[in-house]
Every structure is written in structure tokens, then in C-alpha cells.
Amino acid sequence: MTNNLAPITTSDLRAKKHAGEPIAMITAYDxxxxxxxxxxxxxxxxVGDSLGMVVLGYDxxxxxxxxxxxxxxxxxxxxxxxxxxxxxxxxxxxxGTVEEGVKNAGRLLQEGxxxxxxxxxxxxxVPLVKRCVQAGIPVMxxxxxxxxxxxxxGGYKVQGRDLEAARRLMDEAEALQEAGxxxxxxxxxxxxxxxxxxxxxxxxxIGIGAGSSCDGQVLVFHDLVGYASQLQPKFVKRYADVGxxxxxxxxxxxxxxxxxxxxxxxxxxxxxxxxxxxLYGGGGLRS
Numbered sequence: 001m002t003n004n005l006a007p008i009t010t011s012d013l014r015a016k017k018h019a020g021e022p023i024a025m026i027t028a029y030d031x032x033x034x035x036x037x038x039x040x041x042x043x044x045x046x047v048g049d050s051l052g053m054v055v056l057g058y059d060x061x062x063x064x065x066x067x068x069x070x071x072x073x074x075x076x077x078x079x080x081x082x083x084x085x086x087x088x089x090x091x092x093x094x095x096g097t098v099e100e101g102v103k104n105a106g107r108l109l110q111e112g113x114x115x116x117x118x119x120x121x122x123x124x125x126v127p128l129v130k131r132c133v134q135a136g137i138p139v140m141x142x143x144x145x146x147x148x149x150x151x152x153x154g155g156y157k158v159q160g161r162d163l164e165a166a167r168r169l170m171d172e173a174e175a176l177q178e179a180g181x182x183x184x185x186x187x188x189x190x191x192x193x194x195x196x197x198x199x200x201x202x203x204x205x206i207g208i209g210a211g212s213s214c215d216g217q218v219l220v221f222h223d224l225v226g227y228a229s230q231l232q233p234k235f236v237k238r239y240a241d242v243g244x245x246x247x248x249x250x251x252x253x254x255x256x257x258x259x260x261x262x263x264x265x266x267x268x269x270x271x272x273x274x275x276x277x278x279l280y281g282g283g284g285l286r287s
Contacts, residue, residue: 007084010084010116010138010182012084013044013183016043016204017202023217024042024043024217025045026219026220027045027047027218027219028045028046028047028080028221029048029051029055029072030055030076031075034075034079034080038079038083043083044085044086044206045076046086048220050220051068051069055072056068062091062148062150064090066104069087069093069112070112073114074113084115085116086114087112087116087117089104089108089118091148094128098127098131101131105117116137117140118139118142118185119140120142120148121149122143122168123171123172129141130179140181140182141173143169143172143176143185143187144160147187158189158190169186169189173197173205174201183204183205184203184206185206185218186206186207186210186214191210194210194214198213204216220236223236224238224239225240228243
């Protein structure tokens with residue numbers, strides 16, 4: 001039996017699938033959120049390029065760079081000692097040559113200390129996936145709604161609604177598994193299609209907006225806890241509203257500062273009276 005304190009591995013994740021034990025995955029983008037996510041018991045942490053929208057304030061994930069991903073991945077891996085950390089390859093970091101893609105994937109492991117990388121796309125990624133796996137880089141696939149291709153897809157829409165599109169998703173999933181991915185994210189896919197893909201693959205399938213039949217689920221941290229998140233897709237369940245609590249706390253602080261109620265006597269340090277007297281009387285302070 002796996003030690004509960006031992007780091008999660010790809011073998012552990014596959015074993016959970018075959019045992020029918022659902023896998024919990026959550027995004028995290030910094031040290032404190034990763035620490036809380038791990039303490040809560042999530043097996044997987046995704047340093048998603050969604051940080052562009054929820055942390056950096058962009059309108060999409062497209063402006064996120066390798067430097068951004070490395071910076072945030074390093075922060076997360078400093079906190080996560082047990083959870084399996086996967087880092088997204090950002091837009092255009094793996095769409096050129098296979099060599100460039102392998103190099104950037106390797107940086108997320110070598111410099112960012114992630115355990116694996118995630119890349120969006122279907123059969124066109126097979127050569128890159130194979131090379132990464134040969135180089136010892138675990139790869140998580142991502143099909144369905146792929147945010148990096150949002151303009152090509154015509155917006156954030158459910159994918160695989162018709163027979164042709166559903167069959168294409170199934171073909172892509174099988175091709176990626178054959179290429180060597182250890183897990184697959186299905187985003188915004190009809191539950192029936194996701195269930196078929198999950199049953200057909202030997203690897204764990206993690207859903208987001210793909211129904212309850214997947215082997216695990218992933219949500220964005222800020223959406224889940226209501227932390228200054230403006231998005232509320234149908235597939236998101238909000239478990240808390242920390243944003244309101246934070247805003248109220250800061251508003252109280254601002255009010256107390258302006259009314260000179262903070263700092264109160266219990267928050268103040270005092271010097272000895274003799275030293276203060278010398279400062280004022282001995283020219284230590286100038287007016």
C-alpha cells in the first residue's frame with residue numbers, strides 16, 4: 001500500500017483509475033495556494049496557463065510566456081511535496097519544431113521542478129509527445145476545448161456535440177495514448193462522449209466540464225473558492241466566497257486607518273522613557 005506521505009507518481013494515478021478511485025486535481029499558481037491545495041488532499045496540482053486570466057489579468061491564456069510559467073511553477077513546487085505537479089506549456093512554446101518543444105518541456109521539469117507538462121492538441125502533437133516521453137518527460141494531453149486555440153474554435157464552446165466531432169475526439173485520445181501520454185484532460189465535452197473515452201483509455205482521464213464519468217476532475221482554484229473570479233461557467237461549482245471576505249477585511253482596514261483606529265495601543269512598540277528624553281532633549285531628533 002502506498003504511503004500517504006509519499007509523493008504521488010504516474011503509477012499511483014494509473015492505479016487509482018483501475019481501482020475506480022476518483023482523482024482530484026486543482027490549479028495553483030503560487031506558494032500559498034499550492035500549500036493549501038496539497039493540505040486539502042488533492043493528488044494533482046496544475047500550474048495552468050489560466051494564470052494569465054486569473055492572476056495576470058489578461059483576457060485569454062495567449063499572452064502567457066515561458067518565463068511566466070517557470071516563475072509560477074517554481075513557486076508551486078516549493079510548496080508541493082506530495083501532490084503531482086503538472087505545468088502547462090504556454091502558447092507557441094511547442095508549436096514550432098519538435099526540438100524546441102522538447103527543450104521548453106524540459107525547462108519546466110529541470111528549472112521549474114514540475115513532474116510533468118501538459119500540452120493542448122490532438123494528433124498533430126504525436127511526434128512531440130513521443131520525443132518528450134523518450135526524453136523522460138511525462139506528458140499530459142488536453143483535447144476538447146483547448147483555450148490556446150480559442151480564436152480558431154470560434155470562442156469557448158462545447159466540443160464533440162456531433163458524431164463527426166465526437167469520433168475525432170476519440171481518435172485523438174487514442175492516438176495520444178499510443179504516443180505515450182500518462183493522462184488526458186477533456187474540457188467542455190458532452191458527458192456521454194467523455195464516458196466513452198474514459199472507458200476506452202487505460203490512462204486516467206481528467207474532466208473539466210466533461211461530466212462525472214471521467215477518472216478525475218480539475219477546477220481552477222480561483223473559481224472554486226470565489227477569489228476575485230469573474231467567470232462562472234456551468235461546469236464550475238463555487239465552494240466558498242473568499243473574495244468577499246478579503247474585500248470586507250481590507251475595507252475595514254482602510255476605514256480604521258483613516259479614522260486613526262489602527263494601529264491601536266496593542267499594535268504599538270514603545271521605547272524606554274530615558275532614551276526618548278535623550279532623543280528629544282539631546283538633539284537626537286531635528287524638527
